[in-house]
Amino acid sequence: MEANSSVIALRSTVLSPRAGLWWGALGVAAFSFTLPLTRVAAGDLSPLFIGSGRAVVAALLAAIALAAARQRIPAGAQWPRLVVVAGGVVAGFPLLTSFAMTTAPASHGAVVIGLLPAATAVAVVLRTRERPARAFWVFAGLGAVAAVVFAALQNGGLGALTAADLLLFGAVIAAAIGYAEGGLLARELGSWQTISWALLVALPVMTPLAVASAVTEPPIATPVPWLAFAYLSAVSMYLGFFAWYRGLAIGPMAQVSQIQLVQPVMTIAWAALLLQEPVGWATAVGGFAVIACAALAVRTRLTPRRSNDHRTEES
16 A cells, blocks of 8 residues: 555656645645634633644544545554654644744744744654755755744844743644654555544544533633634644645655745734734845745755665655
């Protein structure tokens, strides 16, 4: 099964060299609303309910999709890897960002989340045998720095680390690990199948958390926070991963991950429109720098593998 999946992934890359980048960009566009809408939902709903409840709703959607498509149950060796994905993107990132957004502005959250592409690239290289060229790391590093400087200037400076910053750093690490492992599994199980099974793996843990939070602090909110919660559940937690994991599966993963460098720009734009957070002149300059570095990074080819490895990676 793994061999057939690898052939399919390779064939997709050959037929459409930039397909991975386009799918990745669609996923990033979906994810760019996550922090602002988490901030909206946190106005009335508890962070524990937001982080766990959205995973429960998404898991129900996943169960329906898997049953309707009559998907095969993953092989035994794939379940521990699904646990890694679930811990990173189903539990870790949503819970940590939900608590962080109770005190930090969405634009400030984009400062730390801007480090996610570089963290994902590191996780990919550590987990796989992809070996980016030196220029890739230069552009990826510059892009990460540009993203942080851009968001920091827009937010008036980072200052001392707060509890929200630590939560966001933890979210970055969790998501990077989940993205890397999920991208690999998507080559074997499929993109939407990977996130669907990961959601079901996390369901026995997330359901008690959601119930406990609902009992402790009943989820009573106006329609707008509920609409934000619905987006977080259906898109940020589920549908966005259809595109994102497909992009990572087509790859190369280390390059596709760098598309996330435009996410801070998009996130701050939505924060300005939805939350009326102030946006100054630094937006244009910083946004251009972030996007330029991302474009240079994704165009950098991966260093070919040694001749004794029968497969080589190309962008």
